[in-house]
Amino acid sequence: MWAQRSPTSMGLLRESRRSGNLVFTDRIQLGRSIAVCLVALGYGVTSLADDTATMARPGSLSQERLNSAAQNSTDFFVTHGNYAQTRYHPADRINTQTVKDLKLAWTFQVDLTESIQGAPIVYDGVMYLTTSYNHLFAVDAKTGKELWHYKHVMDPAVSVCCGPNNRGVAALGDLVYMATLDAKLVALSAKTGAVVWSKQLADPLKGYSITAAPTAVDGKILIGLAGAEYGIRGALKALDAKSGAEVWTFHTTPANSVGVWATHDATGLDLHRDIAAEKAALAKRGDPYKTLGGSIWQNPAIDLANKRVYFVVGNPAPDIDGSVRPGDNLYTDSLVSVDLESGKYICHLQYIPHDIWDMDAVSPAVLTPVTDQAGKKIPGVLHAGKSGYLYVHDAKDCSLIRSTGLVEAKNERALPTREGVLIRPGLNGGVSVTPLAIDPKLGLAFALTNESALKYYFFTSTEYPNGKLWLGGSFKGAPEEPTWGDIVATDYNTGKIRWKVKKPLPMFGGILATAGGLIFTGEGSGEFGAYDSATGKELWSYKTDAGVNAPASTYMLDGKQYVVVGAGGNTQLDYKRGNKYYVFAY
């Protein structure tokens, strides 16, 4: 996944003048300043909580409670709602009738003005939210009062391609887990924010980083590595939740990454590969798996009953130049399933073999029953790709049941040239790292699309540059092409698009769906809206002060339903940065 600015956001060009290394707000209180000082001294964290009896206090988060997430209308235990990652929440107090009365309850101001991409988790009256640069806050979910604040102290040299993002935390037992830009997993006390353990998972000097939220399940923490723009070898790792000891590692690029020399992608488009040249390169160079990329940018989905893990793998490295990485480049641009206990391979489906467009798979996989081609209801997997397709899979063997093109396409799978070739969608998507939501009652999957084109260039091959930016080509905005965004609802049982809502800016963030018949989503313009899930009709909106480019979460507290979303803007599309989480209540 690479970030490329969309020409639409041209109107938002910044002209601000700067004065410090990071833009701090003026809200930093004395206590916060002390916390920062302690962090600087290496303590890593300080608790700002006092010990009043009314303070929200997290209880222990058992596996049993986590398993119930899909049926629990009170809490929001995991960042994509539940292990199936449906982002469908059972709370229905806010619904198509009452949403008109949804009001801002409070805002929580964070200490950095940068991209926000995570959805908070909320349980036992405490909300855990993150910002860019791995700042983690525990906040009273009713009042917005800060309980503690952890500011991660980074390694000196970290490379991140697409913004200093973080996509949230996981919790299990008495611990909260955050993965960091310098490729660590940090376990903190949910009550105090004190670091219990920290584990280095990969070398940031080789381009490894982590922006995904971890997933906590069955005593394990699952987390994926990113950094394909720097020639990493990607992996999904399982660590012991108590100690951080490694349980298993699944390399996203296996030692035999060659595959079947596929000439067409999963939707049947010709890949225009020169297989003879690739075979010659393979004989000369060997298998490229050690620097082949395969980032993971989002949480895996968990099938609790069958103890299976489903996740998608990002682009091969280098992004645009396939000549130095002959073969299908397994398992890049793929849906992969592995065994939860052992990490052993079960099945995969590669969307785009030997991708040279960065048309990868980054939006998190969703598990839900789907109708197969014979009309039978079977366990299924949904994924929406940067290629702009919604893919529906058979969960048993990962095979593709159907796919639906969600965006306008032009020159799909054309080969990049020295002069530049215009391709639509470009590498921002389609559907980027933005999660889907589904409404299982309606059988609809909701996706946010980026309707834009890019020019793709190939100049010359370069060898692996030891952890440096390695794109293998270039790309540039195409101002002559129209850009916009859509909210798209697709019937995943038939593949038919049910409705689309057109928005002026390419969409990036995520969707929350609820049993109240609503979906919630934000825009780069700062709008945050609620829509009728069945029709797409906008029923409510609120204008924030920065791009709303994160997925929302919801929870119940003292009889009221709350909806929380970050408004931090977005680095890669250069949407206006902000420093607040907005919390609405009815």
Place this chain on the structure above:
Amino acid sequence: MSQKFVLKIIAHSALLLLAGFAGAGVAQAQAIEQRAAVCKACHVAGTLPSTSVIPNIWGQSEGYTYIQLRDFKSGARNAPEDAAMRGFVATMSDADMLEIAKYASTQPWPKVEPISTDAALLKKGAYATALGGCVGCHFNDWNGFSANPRIGDQSTAYLAATIRQFRSGSRANSPGMSDLVRTFDEGDIEAVAAYLNAAQ
């Protein structure tokens, strides 16, 4: 950069090298400020002219400075203009490089002037950086982060020279950057350098 200028820097380098890095043990004992004085001979801590082909390094991202020092030493960064720096880093240990990079990152960013007021040029530069997607790595207000340098408020001449080095491949320590700036034409380079220089 003229050849004469390069030679002058190399000569200075040799002297400063002897003065500043006369041995690892001695170097360790020196206060970091004293050792950084070597750097300040060329990388001025006062106002930096926008015509300077020597960049400002004070207040620069720690990771970026460290990696450049490392690459000078390994030869990964090996353009003709880098000869002087290669001399300086020859006896530096990894710990020295990290220490200097950290120290430099904590220093105030100096004034860099003059900045261009040519509205058309600045607009062109803003447009080219937008199409080029520069913000994807260099971030909000061009501040950079860690291994990615701050490029806002840098010397115009240095920025333009650097883009040209990446384009030609003479600076070979970021092939990704080389590919990205190969979509710029000469006019873009001047405009981008002026725009970033003025983004203070």
